[in-house]
Amino acid sequence: MGKSTVISMAVVRRLPRYRRYLSELLENGVDRISSKELSERMNLTASQIRQDFNCFGDFGQQGYGYNVKELYNEIARIIGLNKSYNTVVVGAGNIGQAIANYSSFGKLGFNLVAIFDVNPKLIGLKFRDIDIRDVDDLDSYLDENKIDIGIICVPKAQAQRTADIFQDKGIKAIWNFAPIDLKVQEGVVIENVHLSDSLLTLSYRLNEAELFGTEEK
Amino acid sequence: MGKSTVISMAVVRRLPRYRRYLSELLENGVDRISSKELSERMNLTASQIRQDFNCFGDFGQQGYGYNVKELYNEIARIIGLNKSYNTVVVGAGNIGQAIANYSSFGKLGFNLVAIFDVNPKLIGLKFRDIDIRDVDDLDSYLDENKIDIGIICVPKAQAQRTADIFQDKGIKAIWNFAPIDLKVQEGVVIENVHLSDSLLTLSYRLNEAELFGTEEK
Structure with missing residues (x-):
């Protein structure tokens, strides 16, 4: 107990970034790093970094900095x-195939065990040794197999139905690539990758100076 | 002048979401909507929505709500x-091909005009009518063609070099899919899609209750 369970999403979103930087330091044979050095690399303030880590416990020693390997393990x-x-x-289109192809996710411990699609030409084939199954069999597959994370790569019209099946079958984490904000039950976590929102944010920022009639940012 | 140019990123990131919702309302033949109705659909407060729109000008009329078509056009x-x-x-791997395949980006006005890769087996082929070119020709291509947005889909080791070429050739907007935080010059905007960071955020949130020894969120 003791610690609050409410870690702000801003801190949460920095955790994977910390992991990335620490992983690079490890690859480069760096054993120890100060919050100041880490902050310079990551474009954060040192006090921000110390505050973030303090949410989770006591890392590092005053005047010594962080042991990179220990900190990496702890963050991981x-x-x-x-x-x-x-x-x-679910959905073996462009993005579904791209996700299925990411071998680095497997190395991190995320094991893709099945792909589902509606297309009869794809059903029954294998994609990198993983069966492509009929989406009509998703319910029964989830009855028989313990799945931790459901990944939605279907068009937006099918996305809520897919999310509903996931939740009905006890999946507690959904990674959604469909361009829609899905409704999920209490206790189910969802993380969206909205590619077109990201592109349009970029477009806005490219035009921002012009929009306000000044070059200033 | 008048308006400040500093719109917070939180507001900016909601703009594409507003566009998505308004586009759906248009598709469904809805002519008019109150900030209250829109707020319920979007899971924001009505005052938040009014504040957001006020950053950009005067939309809507007291007691009438928003004209959906007008508001859509204005946000767009x-x-x-x-x-x-x-x-x-640049980079015709999994994610590069997925991005190149998204026809909806073309409909929004983002025209993909060339794809670059290092793989001799791909160079010279076409992908959906778009030439796959040798990445060694990127510099000269950018000298001869006006490109607004550079999309980085190469492995992280090549990402900064690609970003540097983009910037040297005057590209002011970069959409980066490599799992690295790139350095960009003042005046260049960058938008990252870090898929593994997103997956690890989901993983953290799935484990959060357990981490703190409580089910509460």
Whole structure:
């Protein structure tokens, strides 16, 4: 107990970034790093970094900095990388195939165990050794297999129905690539990758100076 | 002048969401909507919505609500969708191909005009009518063609070099899919889609209750 469970999403979103930077430091043979050095690399303030880590416990020693390997392991544990996860992708289109192709997710412990699609030409084929199954069999597959994370790569019209099946079958985490904000039950976490929103944010920012009739940012 | 140019990123990131919802309302033949109705659909407060729109000007009338078509057009203009953009993708791997395949980006005015890769087996082929070119020709291509948005889909080791070429050749907007935080010059805007960060955020949130020894959120 003791610690509050409410970690702000801003802090949460920095955790994977910390992991990335620490992983690079490890690859480069760096054993130890100060919050100041880490802050310069990450474009954060040192006090921000110390505050973030303090949400989760006591890391580092005054005047010594952080032991990179220990800190990496601790952050990885906090993120949940000490476990492994079974995942399924629904929708074997562009983005579904791209996700299925990411071997780095497997290395992190996210094991893609099945892909589902509606297209009869794809059903029954394998994609990198993973069966492409009929989406009509998703319910029964989830009855028989323990899946931790459901990945939605279907068009937006089918996305809520897919999310509903996931939730009905006890999946507690949904990674959604459909361009829609899905309704999920209490206790189910959802993370969206809205590609077109991201592109339009870029477009806005490209035009911002012009919009306000000044070059200033 | 008058208006400040500093619109918070939180507001900016909601603009594409507003556009999505308004586009759906238009598709469903809805002519008019109150900030209250819109807020319920979008899971924001009505006052938040009014504040957001006030950053950009006067929309809507007291007691009447918003004219959906007008509001849609205004948001689209603010985002910059009244123009068109030439884009190039560098890196024709999983995600590069997925991005190149998104026909909806073309409909929004983002025209993919070339794809670059290092793989000799791909160079010279076409992908959906778009030439796949040798990445060694990126510099000269950018000298001869006006490109608005550069899309980085290469591995992280090549990402900064690609970003540097884009910037040297005057590209002011970069959409980055490599799992790295790139350095960009003042005046260049960058928008990242870090898929593994997104997946690890989901993983953290799935484990959060357990981490703190309580089910509460």
